[in-house]
Amino acid sequence: MRTHTRILVIGGGPAGSTAATLLAKEGFEVTLLEAATFPRYHIGESILPSALPVLDLLGVREKIEEYGFVRKGGAYFEWGPENWELNFNHLEGSDTYSYQVIRSEFDKLLLDNARENGVDVHDGIRVAELGFDGARPVSATWTRGRDKDDSGTITFDFLVDASGRNGVMATKYLKNRQVNEAFKNIATWSYFRNVKPLDKGPEGAIAVCSVPDGWFWAIPLHDGTHSVGLVRNAAKFAEQRQAAGGDLGKVFFDAVESSSRIKDMLAGAESVADFKAEQDYSYSADSFAGPGYVLAGDAACFLDPLLSTGVHLATFSGLLAGAGVSSLLREELTEEEALGFYTQAYRQAYERLLILVSFFYKSFSRQSQFFEAQKLTRRERHMLNLYESFLYVVTGVEDIADSKDSALDAVARRMAESGHLFAGENEALAAMPTSERNAVGGIYLVFEPRLGLRKRTGVTEPQPSPA
Ligand SMILES: Cc1cc2nc3c(=O)[nH]c(=O)nc-3n(C[C@H](O)[C@H](O)[C@H](O)COP(=O)(O)OP(=O)(O)OC[C@H]3O[C@@H](n4cnc5c(N)ncnc54)[C@H](O)[C@@H]3O)c2cc1C
16 A cells, blocks of 8 residues: 555545546546445446446446446336336437446446556555645545554545545534435335336336335346335334334335335345345535545435436546546646536536425425425525526426426426436537536536646636635
């Protein structure tokens, strides 16, 4: 293990491996420390098409393509009284698809690719503590496995904290993680064999089926199993779990009775793994960057899994971090400019999706208290920095009463337009801040001649601050 590195990345999930690979490809010395030994289990199997152009930039797309993951053509929703198919092709009119992945295998492919691109990757090594020079993190103390005696210190010039929900910087040092009042849910899930395949929606679709106080996902995986999970209000979940004597399976199967679709799919199936449970409260750090560091992926913010946006946000922020940190270390922009762009571009992507998820729940809120409880509070709406993005989403969705579209169609249209989530490869990149027209705070991403940031010519507006 080196004792000094130019860039330290904490965490080898999609955010960390994306940022690390892109920075190594730009010629920087990058060290990545990952607490778990890979391959490691992770929830979050359904990927959106928007992640694919980033896989291309990483140079790992072909390997992912050949690996044999289930091709995902879209989603099928049974959402309250509506049945609804989201076919990625219909939205963009191109050959748009994505994958349903076993995350341990997908994340390992990305991390191995980081290694192949020159990142000094160490898994089984946990960052235990960070050292600071004022507000700037400058060193990390690590331990190997559980052995406290096998430890050391590494100093660095720049830190990418991609430590996921652990959020080393945000939870331990900045203490600036805010949990949303909306989406206070808990998920429980398991893996099943002999699930009756979904006979609705595009091939390889995720099924999302509401029940009176929550919803199920069912995701087909390439090893012949399905990931099937239930999302429920946290307080209600705790009550039901207590009533079930702590038996997660009982909570799950009681709810299955309320969804004829999931019940039918699971009729001849057997569970092949223990039930797991995880709080999936949505949260966001007050700031995503500061002197000498950025927070990427779940380490910065997390969004309810309803629209399967987690890996998209992780790889998108990894791309922003790769470009932003490259430009600031090459001194093409000041640290304030590069980190200001990073914060604003990532927050904008997150907040637009947060609002869309809220609208998605709201489209069904008259049906039950659970769906009503997912609405953003007035205070949360006002806290959103990008009031403009809120307006952008609201316009067009709020007036669905006048439209022939269903609420879900309207939300999907907005997702396609604003979140570039379902776009084909070229369109997805074009919708990111990759041109003067889409500049964020007067700055945009460039890929040629090198990955980095560029200022719009004749910028007059003030640059955003990292906070
Ligand atoms: C119930 C549920 C369902 C979900 N479903 C989906 C879905 O269908 N699709 C989707 O896209 N997303 C989904 N997500 C979200 C998705 O799992 C995450 O958003 C995504 O994994 C974030 O990637 P990341 O790289 O930021 O973090 P992670 O993938 O969590 O990676 C962080 C890594 O950091 C490591 N680490 C942590 N602390 C330290 C430390 N101190 N030192 C060294 N390493 C450390 C961890 O071991 C981990 O490997 C779901 C989430 C939940 C809770």
